[in-house]
Amino acid sequence: MAFSTLAYMERYDYENLLVCQDRSVGLKAFIAIHDTTLGPATGGCRMWPYASEDEAIEDALRLARGMTYKYAAAGVNLGGGKAVIIGDPRTQKTEALFRTLGRFINRLGGAYITGEDVGTTLREMEYMRMETPYVVTLPRAWGGAGPISAATALGVLEGMRAALQWVFGNDDLEGHSVALQGLGAVGSELLPMLIEAGARVIVGDIDQEKVARATASFDVEVAPDLSRMHALDVDVYCPCALGGTINDDTVEELACRIVAGSANNQLYDESHGARLKERGILYAPDYIINAGGTIFDTDRLLPGGMNPERAMENVRRIGATTESIFRTAEDENIPTNIAADRFAERRITSVARAKAVDRAFTPEMR
Ligand code: NAD
Secondary structure: OOOOHHHHHHHOOOOEEEEEEEOOOOEEEEEEEEEOOOOOEEOOEEEEOOOOHHHHHHHHHHHHHHHHHHHHHHOOOOEEEEEEEEOOOOOOOOHHHHHHHHHHHHHOOOOEEEOEOOOOOHHHHHHHHOOOOOEOOOOHHHOOOOOOHHHHHHHHHHHHHHHHHHHHOOOOOOOOEEEEEOOOHHHHHHHHHHHHOOOEEEEEOOOHHHHHHHHHHOOOEEOOOHHHHHHOOOOEEEEOOOOOOEOOOOOOOOOOOEEOOOOOOOEOOHHHHHHHHHOOOEEOOHHHHOOHHHHHHHHHHOOOOOOHHHHHHHHHOHHHHHHHHHHHHHHHOOOHHHHHHHHHHHHHHHHHHHHHHHHHOOHHHO
């Protein structure tokens, strides 16, 4: 199935897609800007060895739209964007590459603000910050909130608890089984939280060192076949690696009661949310429960600047937001991913209306 960029952009009403290239540093990247109604398009910078240009573009677009909804639903005044770099983060990261991308981002004058994502770390954010102020995820010493994955993991845990409460009538993880796919920044923070809460965890990662570290530190099982983690007979399937793991090929194979994880864009497309509902599997919408890092990160934009206590309190509210989305989905008999989208869209529409009123009363017109 060929991917048509413009048709896809039109379908979901994207604003921009920018191509960034610099042969001397080996930079090949795309920046997608989805919607700037609530504020500048913001979203992490991902580095991944994409097999093709189309695959990278599709990922950038899909992720950018996810960010629009994530910020809207989390009550943050930012729009959705994303940058993706084609390259292997283990071997191709250089200061020059990230500084070059930083300069391209700077050219956009604040229309896009970048941050950390899969394949990038705070170190690369420092390089970009040397070239542009439009970097949100930064170390504390650089004025940022520091590492955010612990906040993301906490939000996922809160969302998972809300799902357990909904399905089993109790939010206790004790004795429940969780298939934790991916032991990266988020997965490695979530794992001790799950163990501490008494869950039985089955882990998997393509990086055997991470798996070895997990088995050395915790009493966990290892998934026998990574490509079939989605099909494990567990209470919770927790995707914390890449998106799209719930697709035409996998959706019928899921054997869990709940899907709750940090990965962005877990559903390949909306139809898979509907299919999960038909199959009686509760899906905790990705961008609702993985917003913890975002909420933590952007706390410094609130009155008084960064306040970690307030930030974590807001992260814990993810549980209540998730529950209200389950309720809407049940009341309106719609899949949970659609209930989440409506929740976010309502906020975008109401803020757009408020902004329109504001514009109507600019000083020149009074
Ligand atoms: P990461 O790169 O640190 O970790 C991803 C992990 O997944 C790596 O260890 C990688 O080896 C593993 N992996 C890749 N393919 C796999 C596969 N097929 N099977 C099993 N493991 C595989 O990234 P992260 O920051 O932990 O993010 C994980 C997911 O959560 C991503 O989708 C990301 O967009 C999303 N997310 C992260 C944050 C955050 O705070 N870091 C916030 C919101 C959403």
